[in-house]
Amino acid sequence: MHRFDTSAKGVYLITVTPFTDxxxxxxxxxDRxxxxxxxxxxxxxxxxxxMGEATKLTAEESRTFTRQVVQRVQGRVPIVVGVSSPGFAAMGELTKAVMDLGASGVMVAPPSTMRTDDQIVSYFDMVGETLGAVPWCLQDHPVATGVQMSASVELRIMKNAPHCVMLKHEDWPGLNKLSAIRAASDRGDVxxxxxxxxxxxxxxxxxxxxRGADGAMTGFAYPEMMVDVVAAHARGDVERAHDVFDAYLPLAKYEQQAGIGLAVRKHLLHQRGAIASPFIRKPGPKLSAQDVADLDRLVRRQDQRLRELG
Structure with a gap:
């Protein structure tokens, strides 16, 4: 099994959860x-x-889905499982279950009830106690959680948590926060x-x-975009990284619309043959005929631009 630790880099793709019609x-x-x-x-x-509709799954479905992914991956890449929960009993139970199934680590975001810096730090101290030696990722996603974590708070969490091996940076705007965290580790402060x-x-x-990120942990119906951008940047071809990124940007931007983003992603994955159905469990969005027409146009233009880039 691949280790999940502080050396993680590349593209950890956030997957959808496939459903039947x-x-x-x-x-x-x-498997597909x-x-x-x-x-x-x-x-x-x-x-x-x-974006994996985790809150719409039962506890048994979460275990079943994890087992299927682990069995199909067969140890070829690390698998990180979201286990965020306001309650530590549920978090601990799911963590034990997925790690026993063969997951490489887990990811935790703060609950929406957190209001102060001290509350956030104390919460993650308890996360560390609950997870024990399991490697985990700190998810900073204020758009979804409503919780704002400053760079100083995240550094406090990291200092207190020896098994926190990754920060999933999703603050927006957040480039300066990313720079501050990386500068702190470069100085040896953490x-x-x-x-x-x-x-x-x-x-x-x-x-x-x-700014010092090691890669991406997010979703997109064209994961090869992130793979190619990260690879080009790693070999020092920054302009090529930007050129490839720019070719996909219109579609990536369309997929990130609030409300219908998951429907867009599943529609495209269905079109690409990755999943048999674009079904989303309730409550969930649906695409209009005009949405689909927009996507067809964007995909055609994207394909043309990629051919031009070579």
Whole structure:
């Protein structure tokens, strides 16, 4: 099994959860989706995240889905599982279950009830106690959680938590926060942890890489975009990274619309053969005929631009 630790880099793709047209877990499509992601070069998978409809799954479904992903991956890449919960009993139970199934680590975001810096730090101290030696990722996603964590708060959390190996940076705007955290580790104020970014399906990925991010942890129906951008940046070809990113940007931006983003992603993954159905469990958005027409146009233009880039 691949280790999940502070050296993590590349693209940890946030996956969707495939359902049948009737809303049941689609385990055959889960296998297809895993193969689709690995064929496009991702270096890790993150499941049961916000865009994975985790809150719409039962506890048993969460375990079943995790088991299917682990079995299909067969240890080829790390698997990180979202286990965020206001209650530590549920978090601890799910963490034990997924780690026993073969997950590489877990991801935790603060609950929306957190209001002060001290509350946030105390909460994550208890996360550390609950998870024990399990490696975990600190998710900073204020758009979803409503919780604002400053760079100083995140540094306090990291100092207190030896098994926090990664920051999933999703604050927006957040480039200066990313720079501050990386500068602190460069000075030796805090140990260096992996920083993977998730802003809007990678809408700021080239800039985040230049600020010291180690890669991306987010979702997009074209994961090869993030793989190629990260690879180009890593070999020092920053202009190529920007050129590739720019070719995908119109579609990535469309996919990040509030409200319909998940429907867009699942529609595109369905079109690309990664999943058998674009079904979203209630409550969830639906695309209009005009939405679909927009996407067809964007995909055509994207394909043309990629051919021009070579």
């Amino acid at each position: 009737s809303g049941a877990l689609d385990l055959a499509s889960t 989706m895993v193969d689709f992601c690995l064929e496009r070069g991702v270096t890790g998978l993150t499941i049961l995240g916000i 140990r260096r942890v992996s920083i993977l970014t998730g802003n809007g399906g990678g809408l700021f990925l080239p800039e985040e890489l230049s």
